[in-house]
Amino acid sequence: MADHKHPRPPWGSLQLRAGDILAWGELTPEDFRPAGSPEATAPLRPGPEGSYRRDAWRRFRGNRAALGALAVLLLLVLFALAGPLVVPYGYAQFHAGAENLPPYHYALADQERLEAELSRRAQAAPDPEEAVERALAEAQARGETLTAVDLARIRAEARAAQSQGAVSEAQVRRELGIRPRLGGYSREDLERKAAGEAVFPHLFGTDRYGRDILVRVMVGTRVSMLVGLSAAALVLVIGALYGAVSGYCGGRVDAVMQRIVEVIYSIPEVLVILLLSTVLGDALLAYANTHTGLLARAVPLLGKNLISMFLSFGLLYWVTMSRIIRGQVLQLKGQEYVTAARALGASGARIIRRHLLPNCIGQIVVTTCLQIPSAIFLESFLSFLGVGVTTPLTSLGSLASEALEGLWSYPYRLIFPAVILSAMILSFNLVGDGLRDALDPRLKR
Amino acid sequence: MAREILKRIGTAALTVFAVATLTFFLTRAVPGNPFLSEKNPPQAVLDALNEKYGLDQPLYVQYVKYLGNLLRGDLGVSVKLQKDYPVARIIGEMFPVSAAIGFFALLWAVLLGVPLGCLAAYRRGRGTDSALQVVCTLGVSLPSFVVASLLLFAFCGGIAGWKLFPTLFQAGDWRSYVLPCFSLGFYPMCYIARQSRASMLDALGQDYIKTARAKGLRTGRILFKHALRNALLPVLTYLGPQVAFTLCGGFVVETVFTIPGLGRYFVQSISSRDYPVILGTTLFLASFLVGMNLLVDLLYQAVDPRIRLGREAA
Numbered sequence: 150m151a152d153h154k155h156p157r158p159p160w161g162s163l164q165l166r167a168g169d170i171l172a173w174g175e176l177t178p179e180d181f182r183p184a185g186s187p188e189a190t191a192p193l194r195p196g197p198e199g200s201y202r203r204d205a206w207r208r209f210r211g212n213r214a215a216l217g218a219l220a221v222l223l224l225l226v227l228f229a230l231a232g233p234l235v236v237p238y239g240y241a242q243f244h245a246g247a248e249n250l251p252p253y254h255y256a257l258a259d260q261e262r263l264e265a266e267l268s269r270r271a272q273a274a275p276d277p278e279e280a281v282e283r284a285l286a287e288a289q290a291r292g293e294t295l296t297a298v299d300l301a302r303i304r305a306e307a308r309a310a311q312s313q314g315a316v317s318e319a320q321v322r323r324e325l326g327i328r329p330r331l332g333g334y335s336r337e338d339l340e341r342k343a344a345g346e347a348v349f350p351h352l353f354g355t356d357r358y359g360r361d362i363l364v365r366v367m368v369g370t371r372v373s374m375l376v377g378l379s380a381a382a383l384v385l386v387i388g389a390l391y392g393a394v395s396g397y398c399g400g401r402v403d404a405v406m407q408r409i410v411e412v413i414y415s416i417p418e419v420l421v422i423l424l425l426s427t428v429l430g431d432a433l434l435a436y437a438n439t440h441t442g443l444l445a446r447a448v449p450l451l452g453k454n455l456i457s458m459f460l461s462f463g464l465l466y467w468v469t470m471s472r473i474i475r476g477q478v479l480q481l482k483g484q485e486y487v488t489a490a491r492a493l494g495a496s497g498a499r500i501i502r503r504h505l506l507p508n509c510i511g512q513i514v515v516t517t518c519l520q521i522p523s524a525i526f527l528e529s530f531l532s533f534l535g536v537g538v539t540t541p542l543t544s545l546g547s548l549a550s551e552a553l554e555g556l557w558s559y560p561y562r563l564i565f566p567a568v569i570l571s572a573m574i575l576s577f578n579l580v581g582d583g584l585r586d587a588l589d590p591r592l593k594r
Numbered sequence: 595m596a597r598e599i600l601k602r603i604g605t606a607a608l609t610v611f612a613v614a615t616l617t618f619f620l621t622r623a624v625p626g627n628p629f630l631s632e633k634n635p636p637q638a639v640l641d642a643l644n645e646k647y648g649l650d651q652p653l654y655v656q657y658v659k660y661l662g663n664l665l666r667g668d669l670g671v672s673v674k675l676q677k678d679y680p681v682a683r684i685i686g687e688m689f690p691v692s693a694a695i696g697f698f699a700l701l702w703a704v705l706l707g708v709p710l711g712c713l714a715a716y717r718r719g720r721g722t723d724s725a726l727q728v729v730c731t732l733g734v735s736l737p738s739f740v741v742a743s744l745l746l747f748a749f750c751g752g753i754a755g756w757k758l759f760p761t762l763f764q765a766g767d768w769r770s771y772v773l774p775c776f777s778l779g780f781y782p783m784c785y786i787a788r789q790s791r792a793s794m795l796d797a798l799g800q801d802y803i804k805t806a807r808a809k810g811l812r813t814g815r816i817l818f819k820h821a822l823r824n825a826l827l828p829v830l831t832y833l834g835p836q837v838a839f840t841l842c843g844g845f846v847v848e849t850v851f852t853i854p855g856l857g858r859y860f861v862q863s864i865s866s867r868d869y870p871v872i873l874g875t876t877l878f879l880a881s882f883l884v885g886m887n888l889l890v891d892l893l894y895q896a897v898d899p900r901i902r903l904g905r906e907a908a
Contacts, residue, residue, distance in 0.1 A: 408605070411887075412612045414835075415880040419845065420617065420872065423864045424624050526737055533739050533846060534861065549739065553850070556747055563747070567740040575735035582731070 208587040215583020218576035225370060225573055232367035237349050240368040241541035244335065244359035252354040252362075252561050253329035260339065263327060280307035335359075353565045356551070365543050366566050372544040373525050373573065376455070380462040380524035385517045387463060388470025389509075393501045395471065396478030403475075410468050418527075419534070422461040426536050429457035452539040458531060462524060470516050477509040511588035518581035522574040529570060545570040602891065606884040613880040614664065614873065618657055621872050628674040628867045647673045649869075660873070669877075670870035675863060681874035685856065689878075692843030692855035695771060699779030700833070700840050707783040708829060711790030712822060715798060726787065733784025742777040742850040749773060763853045774851045778844050782836055786829055793825040800824075826897055834890035838883040842875075 209215060233240065255263060284303050288295050332350025334342065342348045353362035395406040433453045481487065482505065490500050506513070529546025531537040538544040545566045552562035629635065629643045644650040648659065663670060669681040676684060714726040750761045750773070763770045797803065798821055806816045843857025856875065863871035 408609065408612075411609050411884075412616065415609055415613050415883050416616060417860070417876060417879055419861060420864060420876055421620070423861070424620050428624050522735065529737050530739070530846065546737070549737075549743075553739075553743055556743060560747055563740075563743060567737075567744070571732070571736050571740060574737070575732060578731055578735050 205587040209583055212583040212586060214579050215587075218579035218583070221572060221576045222580065225569070225576070226374070228569075229367055229370035229374060233364055236361065236364050236367070238351075238361040238364050240360065240364045240543065242360060244355060244361070249357055249559065250335060250351050250355040250359075251329075251559070252332065252352060252565075254332060254334040254339065254350070255327055255329060256339075259327040260336070277304045277307040280304070354559070354561060356562060357555070362548075362562060362565060365548060366545070366569055369543045369545040369548050369566060370569055370573065372455070372538055372542060373528060373546070373570065376458065376528040376544070377521040377525040377577070379459055380466065380528075381517050381520040383459065383463040384467045384470050384520050384524075385513065388467030388516075389474050389506060389513055391467060392471035392474030393478050393505055393509075396475035397482055397497060397501055397505060399479075399482075407475075410471060413465060414468055418461070418465050421465060422458065422531060423534070423536055425461050425464075426454050426457040429453065429460060433457070452542055454531075454536055454539050455542075458528065458537070462527075466520070466524070466527075470513075470520065473512055473516055474506075474509055477512055478505050481505055481508055511585075514588055515581060515585040518577065518584050522577040522581070525570070525574055525577070545573075599892070602888055606888055609884050610877065610881050614661070614877055615657075617873055617876045618660060619653075621867070621869055622653055622656075624867070628869065643673075647671075649673075664877075669874040672868055672871050674866045674868040675859070675871060681870050684859070684871065685874060685878055688854065688856040688859050689842070691765060691853060692848070692857055693841045695774050695778060695847070695853065695855070696837075696840040696843065698771065698775040700782060700837060701779075702775065703779040703783035703786055704829075704833070707786030708790050708822075708826075710783075711787040711792075712794050712817065712825070714787065714791040715794035715825075716817065718795065723791075726791075730784040730787045730791075733780055734788065736780075738777060738781060738844060739846045739850060741780055742773075742847050745773050745777055746850055763851050770851075774847050774853060777850075778840065778847045782840070785832065789828050789832060790825055793828045794821060797821040797824045823897060827894065830890055830893060830897065834886045835883055838879060838886045842879050842882065 238244070254260075281300055281303055284300070285295060332352050334348065334350055338348045338350075351361050351363065353366060355361055356365070391406065395403050433456055478501075487500060487504055490504055495503075525545075528537060528544060529549065532544050532546030533550040535550070538547050548566040549563055549570065552559065552566070556563060627640075627644075627649075629640055641650070648656060651659075660670070667682075669685075671677075672679050672681055672684060710726055710730075714723045717723045746761070749758045759769050759773050760767065763774075803816060803821060806820050811820075843853075843855040843860075845857040845861050847853070848855040848858040859871070860875045860879075863875065
């Protein structure tokens with residue numbers, strides 16, 4: 150074929166290209182020889198034995214973005230599961246004297262120089278009363294008058310400068326030529342390190358109680374993944390069954406079931422979840438106190454909010470899934486094999502279980518996979534609202550919302566969980582897109 | 595046709611009624627009371643307050659009364675957040691604030707999202723397409739509070755010399771609207787771009803596009819007259835409910851940028867158990883949502899004459 154310098158419109162072109170016509174001249178007589186038997190039958194020979202699953206895997210493997218995302222996901226799982234074993238700090242462990250550490254540190258000598266310089270500058274700052282007098286004198290010289298508000302402001306600024314130093318730490322650091330190093334160490338850690346001990350740094354810094362943010366991000370990733378996966382499982386079971394029944398039965402049953410879907414869709418989910426977490430919270434605590442068993446043991450472990458979040462997911466989030474499955478079932482139920490099964494006396498439950506649902510498997514897998522990121526999304530949103538995961542357990546969303554309070558002074562506390570959260574959702578989305586392309590080429594987007 | 599529309603309006607009203615009932619009993623099933631607070635008021639005060647707002651009556655009496663008032667268009671008064679202030683007036687004051695931001699957010703989302711999606715579909719498999727795909731997938735993967743708070747940090751003083759916008763929201767000052775509109779519209783923009791790329795690709799593969807090409811129509815005409823019209827349907831489906839949700843305010847964006855909007859107020863009303871406000875705002879959102887869905891159904895016909903109301907495409 151000729152070169153492809155000119156963009157071809159995606160619908161193909163009917164015009165011949167000059168290059169193609171010229172290329173005809175280069176054909177040799179050999180090209181016009183009648184095809185022999187191996188060549189003639191080659192296109193007819195069936196390709197490599199390809200099951201649906203193997204075909205899908207081949208297509209998925211060809212999708213570099215999806216493969217990369219899968220690798221990132223595996224790394225994140227490793228980070229979340231194995232990470233806390235490596236880091237010697239607990240996620241709920243307070244470290245006195247290590248509060249508000251940034252994710253970097255200075256060498257011990259530098260740290261001392263920096264502190265000396267800062268305190269020197271603080272002392273050099275003018276006394277508040279002096280500053281007021283000076284400002285008054287300046288104003289008089291210009292022929293202006295200062296209001297009481299102006300004076301109060303000048304006094305407050307001078308006082309602030311005296312206590313903190315008139316310049317920021319970053320500025321002094323730059324002037325002294327001190328370079329920050331990776332990982333946060335408290336003063337005590339630095340001294341121990343200088344004495345030759347091996348001290349594990351707070352790579353992401355610490356929060357205001359001195360908890361190590363790296364470990365908290367790892368545990369948060371764990372919780373967020375757990376929420377995403379279990380919510381998707383719930384949605385899968387409820388949504389697929391509801392949609393299949395609604396679509397298969399049709400008629401009045403379908404109409405009623407679809408009205409219910411519409412009502413659920415019209416109630417703001419925040420309302421339901423906020424209310425449910427209050428109602429369920431008390432009920433769950435009472436249950437955990439009086440019963441034993443798996444659920445009762447799970448309550449104190451996961452916290453009541455997390456469990457009510459799962460339940461809300463089960464109650465609310467299957468709507469999209471059920472709509473998609475219903476549409477599929479509506480298309481499939483007119484097919485001959487369904488009629489044949491019915492003629493053989495199969496019950497509705499059997500037809501749905503054995504014939505209809507397996508034929509929607511592509512849609513089901515894809516929708517479930519894309520449900521995971523949206524569940525993680527919602528969990529982080531709820532934690533942001535303050536009804537998500539309860540302390541001391543944490544999730545990426547609650548880490549981010551905690552960080553919002555100190556955003557101006559400690560932006561890295563927001564950035565670390567936000568980056569991990571976004572990477573995780575992005576990877577799930579990419580894997581979901583890849584699966585959709587692989588499992589159902591007709592849906593290729 | 596007119597009968598179909600009437601029937602649709604009937605079921606829509608039924609849906610709103612069901613939402614009202616469900617919300618009413620859901621809020622009352624929750625333990626707690628609007629008047630309980632840290633101060634622990636004496637029982638006599640509680641009784642008096644309950645009596646004043648009719649909360650001492652049996653639940654079914656309250657329910658019937660509420661429905662009766664609702665039919666007359668009376669949403670009741672706030673019992674906690676803004677005592678004795680009519681709920682309808684609260685919505686009337688807060689909705690325009692949220693709606694202004696939501697409107698501009700969706701406006702830029704559609705005006706940029708659809709053309710970008712078309713561009714990506716047209717340049718399928720090339721650099722432009724891949725770059726747009728990356729941006730849009732990232733866009734639907736970033737939670738709104740991350741986008742909003744990072745923007746707030748970057749452009750409201752967190753980075754020296756970049757303080758372009760005010761930190762505190764001021765109604766009427768256009769600079770206060772830029773960041774909220776951007777963060778509220780970013781997710782829909784990326785979603786719309788992805789959706790319109792997908793449906794555009796689907797449309798471009800159809801036979802009628804080849805026919806149009808064979809007739810010798812210009813590329814622009816094929817893209818915008820023939821393909822886009824069909825590609826718009828899924829975007830429309832998405833936009834219907836999204837308009838209702840976005841105009842009623844995004845809680846996160848309103849919290850981060852301290853905007854006195856309906857979304858933030860709604861969440862406050864839930865945590866303070868202000869029953870009339872919860873019900874009023876929920877009903878407002880639900881009717882808006884149901885109305886938008888109805889409108890989208892009608893618009894379908896305008897865009898695609900093959901679709902008829904009442905007949906399911908199955």
